[in-house]
Amino acid sequence: MGEVFGGRYELIDLIGEGGMGAVWRARDLKLNRVVAAKVLRQSDASALLRFVREQGLRVNHPNVIAPLGWIGEDNQVLFTMRIVAGGSLATLIGDHGALPPRFAAEILRQILAGLQAVHAAHLVHRDVKPANILLDATGPGRPHAYLTDFGIAVDLTGPRLTETGLVHGTPGYLAPELQNFGDVTPAADLFAVGMVGAAMLTGARPRDLGIDTTTPTPEGVPESLWSLIRDLINPHAEARPDLTTALHRLEAPELAWHEGAAEYVEVFQQLEPLELASPHTGPQGLEPSGTLLSPYVASSPTPSSQPFWQQTPTTDRFPQWTPSTEQPLHAHPGIAQSRPPHTSTVLQTTPPVTPLHAQSPQSLPMPPHVEKAAPRRKGRGKRHTSDWVLFAASVVAFIAGIVLLVLWYVI
Structure with missing residues (x-):
């Protein structure tokens, strides 16, 4: 333990x-x-x-x-x-390098959909990056991504924590306005999503590549997808598309998911x-x-609405014996036939019954748990000669004691 x-x-x-x-x-x-x-x-x-x-x-x-x-x-x-058992998106990029465009588009769709719920709760994540995107272990199938780690999230409707001279975020995914100590807005998360898309499509960290709006489209990447990435990483927050627009642009036919779109990528169980x-x-x-x-949740038995004394044990833990399918021991092929099978005869005759009031006490049946009293020994009750001698000696000693007591008071 x-x-x-x-x-x-x-x-x-x-x-x-x-x-x-x-x-x-x-x-x-x-x-x-x-x-x-x-x-x-x-x-x-x-x-x-x-x-x-x-x-x-x-x-x-x-x-x-x-x-x-x-x-x-x-x-x-x-x-x-x-x-979540599939590890992070950062691990997947480290294992496979650049990811197929349709695979990357599917991840972006799911993260943007999750951010819609986050922003609807008046929160700004501020730390969207591949290490904070977790994946289910789906193998070569359609991925399932999760946005996590809200440690530096900002509640736009709640109190703010003021820290002079400190910038929270990850270099390469941090929006320019946050680096310049500007206001925190949902557009900062959209910039980070654009950088996550660039990391998936290039297989490298954005801060190492220096990706910006002038970076040419990588080979094999649809222009519709790369143009969205360029718009999301625009240094001006007001020029970035909003969540609804970004999701709509990801619905392009060349970005739609289909079976086998993962190509060489598999999300293994970590x-x-x-x-x-x-x-x-x-x-x-x-x-x-x-x-x-399962690494997701431990198993637990399903409670039953019946009292425990009315419940029937499950066959996987308590196998039930079925008489119709069992063979007698002597008929089992693995047992040597050393003697004939035992047979018994049930008597069909019924002995005559005598009414209870007509039976003598000696003929009444004795319950099995009651034992008969031991017979009286012959001669019991007669006193032996030695018993009388002892009784006489006791009487004489008693009288002698009284006489001595009287003499003691008189003298």
Whole structure:
């Protein structure tokens, strides 16, 4: 059993590390599920405030992973989120280099759709980059992307954290207006999405390539897709297309997804299935040892509405014996026929029954649990000669004692 944080989350194995902390695969002992747990150190007030802001984020969208909960212990805090087994987009680009245009367009569509829900909640992510885009392990099929890590997100309707001289973001994906300490707007996230698209289509980090609006279209990339990338990374925020326009431009026929569009790219499972080491089902409802669990959520039995004494055991755990399919032992082909099979005869005659009042006490049946009393020994009740001698001696001794007592008072 690994280290248990806050009495609830068992840290199993390390997934990755970043500037603000480490991400672990952990088991939630209370809810019996496997989650990703990010452990942060409370180094200063600003880091703690960013943590509180992220754990409080609740955006319900299929392409957004929001924190599930948090807990604090000593000088550390931990918040949990759904675990995704396919790794990050940064890992995929590192493994395959430049991605096929249709594959990249599908990722962009999903991230922009997730950002619509984020912006509708009056939030600006501020740190959209390949490392913060996670993927399901879909193999060569259609990818499923998630936007995550809202540690430096800004709530446009809430209080702001003022930090003089500090710029939050990742070089290469940071909008020019944020580098110049300008106002935070949703257009900053669109600039970062454009840089993510450029990274997917070139296989390199944008800050290493110096990509801008004058960069020519890479070979094999449709002009409709690269022109959208150029417009998204426009240095002027007001000149960038909005989310609705960008999604509409990605609907071009040459960018539509179809089977086999992933070409040579496969999103492999980066996390091995978790095998629980619990020797038995404990109070947390953990499955017995040897049960393989999905990296998304631990399995749990489906509760039944019937009382336990009316429930029928499942055949996979408690195989039921069916008489119609079983053979007698002597008829089994693997058993030697050393003797004929046992046969029994049931008597059909019924003995005459005598009424109870007509039976003598000696003939009444004796219950099986009642034993007969032992017969009286012959001669019991007669006193032997030795008994009379002892009785006489006792009487004489009593009388002698009384006489001695009287004499003692008189004298």
